[in-house]
Amino acid sequence: MNLAGIFGLAFVILFFGLMIILAAAGRNRPGRQLREIPAFARLRRAVGLAVEAGTRLHVSVGRGALTGLQSAAAFMGLSMLSRIARAASISDRPPIATSGDGSLSILSQDTLRGAYQTLGAEGQYDFSSGQLAGLTPFSYAVGTIPIIHDEQISANVLIGHFGSEVALINDAAEQSGSLTVAGTDNLPGQAVLYATAQEPLIGEEVFAGGAYLGAGLIHEASLRAQDLLRMLLVIFIITAALLRLFGLDSLILDLLAGFLP
Amino acid sequence: MRTPISTAVAILVGLLILLGYFIPLEPLLSLRVMLLQWAVILAAFALLVGVVNLFRVHWIKVKTGQPAGFYSFVLIVALGLTLAIVGYYGPTSAPSVWIFSYIQVPVESSLMALLTIVLAYAGVRLLHRRLNALSIVFLLTVLVVLLGTAPLLFIGEAPVLNLIRDLIVQIPAVAGARGLLLGIALGAIATGLRILMGADRPYGG
Numbered sequence: 001m002n003l004a005g006i007f008g009l010a011f012v013i014l015f016f017g018l019m020i021i022l023a024a025a026g027r028n029r030p031g032r033q034l035r036e037i038p039a040f041a042r043l044r045r046a047v048g049l050a051v052e053a054g055t056r057l058h059v060s061v062g063r064g065a066l067t068g069l070q071s072a073a074a075f076m077g078l079s080m081l082s083r084i085a086r087a088a089s090i091s092d093r094p095p096i097a098t099s100g101d102g103s104l105s106i107l108s109q110d111t112l113r114g115a116y117q118t119l120g121a122e123g124q125y126d127f128s129s130g131q132l133a134g135l136t137p138f139s140y141a142v143g144t145i146p147i148i149h150d151e152q153i154s155a156n157v158l159i160g161h162f163g164s165e166v167a168l169i170n171d172a173a174e175q176s177g178s179l180t181v182a183g184t185d186n187l188p189g190q191a192v193l194y195a196t197a198q199e200p201l202i203g204e205e206v207f208a209g210g211a212y213l214g215a216g217l218i219h220e221a222s223l224r225a226q227d228l229l230r231m232l233l234v235i236f237i238i239t240a241a242l243l244r245l246f247g248l249d250s251l252i253l254d255l256l257a258g259f260l261p
Numbered sequence: 262m263r264t265p266i267s268t269a270v271a272i273l274v275g276l277l278i279l280l281g282y283f284i285p286l287e288p289l290l291s292l293r294v295m296l297l298q299w300a301v302i303l304a305a306f307a308l309l310v311g312v313v314n315l316f317r318v319h320w321i322k323v324k325t326g327q328p329a330g331f332y333s334f335v336l337i338v339a340l341g342l343t344l345a346i347v348g349y350y351g352p353t354s355a356p357s358v359w360i361f362s363y364i365q366v367p368v369e370s371s372l373m374a375l376l377t378i379v380l381a382y383a384g385v386r387l388l389h390r391r392l393n394a395l396s397i398v399f400l401l402t403v404l405v406v407l408l409g410t411a412p413l414l415f416i417g418e419a420p421v422l423n424l425i426r427d428l429i430v431q432i433p434a435v436a437g438a439r440g441l442l443l444g445i446a447l448g449a450i451a452t453g454l455r456i457l458m459g460a461d462r463p464y465g466g
Binding site for chain 2: 001002005008009012015016019065066067069072073075076078079082101102103105106107109110111114127128130131132133135136138139141142146150164165167168170171174185187190192194195196198202203204206207208210216218219222223225226229230233
């Protein structure tokens with residue numbers, strides 16, 4: 001195993017360990033507050049209002065392929081879909097999910113079905129509530145726009161992998177007067193979301209949805225583990241930069257290589 | 262029994278792929294490649310299922326005479342024609358390439374052009390929606406980078422703007438992007454680990 005592999009595996013194990021420890025600590029000391037993210041506060045309100053007003057929520061999980069690097073954002077979108085479907089299950093008009101990938105479309109249908117089954121409300125499930133909107137970036141955006149206009153949508157949650165085409169979806173949401181909470185793992189997409197979404201989620205906020213929508217202790221623990229490890233990485237990067245500045249980087253690498261088999 | 266079995270299979274496969282990524286042992290590597298190949302084949306089938314879902318949703322819209330039913334009818338006809346032509350002549354044949362070059366590319370290019378207008382308008386609306394220091398910095402940066410990239414009317418290239426653009430693109434933009442990527446990477450690892458622990462189950466488990 002090379003040095004990068006050892007560090008990578010150690011980092012994943014450390015992350016896993018921290019999540020377990022922080023989840024156990026959270027169980028013993030409940031009620032610890034997370035920092036306020038306005039997007040999630042507005043989303044919680046929007047879910048409540050949609051249930052009361054009989055309007056629909058739209059969750060779009062993007063077009064990230066599950067076999068690619070974008071799968072994490074897509075899984076986060078599915079997790080949000082599950083939470084929202086549970087929260088809005090008593091509504092007359094259940095949430096609708098759109099995606100731009102075949103596998104994601106199946107998983108979004110399965111997520112909705114699973115959420116209703118858990119609540120004993122299988123009758124709420126309809127196959128058309130999990131739709132494949134299109135297979136190319138623009139066909140996906142254009143396929144999503146009619147849903148926003150025609151389905152009495154009061155709030156749109158866009159979490160997954162999106163590119164700049166997401167601006168067309170946000171523009172349609174703005175025109176129909178519905179709220180948009182949106183986040184993506186794609187950097188140009190984030191810049192577009194900052195300009196076009198009413199409540200953009202920037203950086204790792206995309207992955208924080210579960211913790212803010214009450215998905216459980218492990219979501220909160222993973223968020224706190226992320227914060228701790230980010231600090232650790234910042235210290236590591238600054239130390240590495242200083243070592244490089246003083247010409248000590250090669251010495252450290254030689255020392256580390258000496259420990260390897 | 263469905264839940265524990267699907268969860269156990271998902272966790273086991275996830276762990277094998279993860280270990281195969283870090284530990285260069287031949288059996289693990291081969292297993293990882295094989296499982297990923299299976300995933301790619303399943304994704305291709307999922308694509309077909311997705312297209313069937315698309316057809317069903319639009320067919321119901323046509324059948325029930327919904328307001329946008331005409332567009333659904335156009336979609337179904339276009340889908341049928343494309344499938345028939347590409348299926349009969351092959352994906353690299355002249356008729357298939359014609360459909361791609363003279364229908365899909367122009368339509369998507371038009372949408373790209375529309376996107377530039379939407380983005381310009383969104384930039385102006387941003388000041389109305391969220392008037393704060395960050396929004397002003399965002400818009401000023403966009404303006405400087407745009408003016409520094411495109412040749413200006415009657416002036417041509419402006420060396421000062423080019424210099425400022427290069428400074429922005431090479432230093433603060435790269436630093437900011439790395440910070441964001443770091444956060445996204447940590448979030449992605451956390452999501453992956455939650456799935457490996459069975460806390461998140463986006464597979465019907």
